[in-house]
Amino acid sequence: MGDRDWRPFIYGGLASIVAEFGTFPIDTTKTRLQIQGQKIDPRHVELRYTGMVDCFIKTSQQEGVKALYCGIWPAVLRQATYGTIKFGTYYTLKGAIARRRADGGAHEHLPTNTCCAAFAGGLSSAIANPTDVLKVRMQVGEEKRGVARSLAAVWRAEGGRGLWRGAAATAQRAALIAAAELPAYDACKRRLRPALGDAPLNHLASSLAASLGSAVASTPLDVVRTRLMNQRRLKDNTLRPNERIYKGIADCFIQTFRNEGALALYKGFIPTWFRMGPWNVIFFLTYEQLKLFY
Template sequence: MGLKGFAEGGIASIVAGCSTHPLDLIKVRMQLQGEPVRAPAPSPALQPSLAFNSGRAAAFPAAVPAPPRPGPISVGIGIVRAEGAAALFSGVSATVLRQTLYSTTRMGLYDVLKQKWTDPDSNKMPLGRKIAAGLVAGGIGAAVGNPADVAMVRMQADGRLPAAQRRNYRGVGDAIMSMTRQEGVASLWRGSSLTVNRAMIVTASQLATYDQVKEAILGNDLMADGLGTHVTASFAAGFVAAVASNPVDVIKTRVMNMKVEPGAVPPYAGALDCALKTVRAEGPMSLYKGFIPTISRQGPFTVVLFVTLEQVRKILKDF
């Protein structure tokens, strides 16, 4: 029974992850807006002229207003124009691996805990236990899937870098091997505390909200146990998860994507440092960058996830 929960959750998660991948990519690009792209160090031969020019720049400062930040549709169109339509699926191999590791683990564990913690008399699970089950399942799933998460973020963000600075990973396997060779095994768990925190928040809010809303709809005879109920509960779960997780998601994206040059000071000392620098430079609402594509992705993702999950459960009910 427990293993079947892992299989059902894994299949549904992979379908949902692949079908909403372009929205996730747009979300990542928007979360990186406003973050400076580090230029490569100038060659020694250019140092004198740069020093001279920097002196002139200091003497005659030019106030350049910040350009308006594009919305998700503009970002998507820009990606297609600059990198081609296939770029919208950059990192999809990492998405498949991430869903296989992270979501299969969290969905399966939640199902196991749900069976163990459901009150046998009422056949219901109190909301507090649902949240606790989501926190536990999400945290363990995120720890397992972090290497694929780092690879996915980097592959999705690569196109925004100048051509000379791109990592150009050929796939998720190449990304993980390259990170291990160049930055050490520990780089595969960069931002893992953020990934775990985000996953705990997402899993607890998403799965607990879905179950709670579904029970309320069925318990009050508002709708039958069918597609309408599943879609309604899914949208509610997606919205709650997006609101709760977006700030952590922004910081996670930036920490995972940062490029650490040998011998150079990392852009961020950690999650808290990244959060403080982001808020100081871009304001508190910067923690909700990419919220529109987040909710635009989280809504469809959650709907596809749970609708697929319910169908897979019907197919596998006799196994």
């Protein structure tokens, strides 16, 4: 694969979109679980859901099944940018560095792969942050307009900062996920190749193994970035009555821990893991099949 080969970017974006459609309702339950129970936000003090299944059922019954897919279009737009840049950058950068090593890339180098993955994840997530903000707000049920109108409304009310709210936490989370997920998948696939070959069963097992580590590593930052993205701060800095604002990542961590306990940082862990598993399976199986067109 040459230095200017764009196929990893194209295939990464396409596979990400397919995976997003297949797992989005689980992501909606995760977002709603992470938002609830906030002591400093009167909109979300109530614990409406007891878990992923309860959230899935209540949302379907009270708002309709369509509500589970509210926010799907900004999510697809996000994957078209985030997924394209993330996976394309990782595989391209990893390959370019491997070809310059003494062994000519004959062996995988885990530290190099981890650094490439973290860089690709953080960069792509920061670029795609506005679509993530819209997705979160639509999933919570507080934004009902289309993507373009919602984007314009956030810009008018909150300015550019509103579209990049939670960007630092999002980039850090994405870097953690990518650093735990992509090198783990490559390492597992390589280890299983003698027994399973470079076949779908190998891709399935490797993607499941990669998803657990990334879920454990990323959930606390995922809770923080979801809450930061959902809060609104208008251009004139006015707030709703009795509403407070998290000052940043550290403040959100501290306030959540102090008011709700350490386990609150793992709110939505089950749907996060349940989503990452199928998401990775769908993505990597799709990606590996698209690679057959190389």
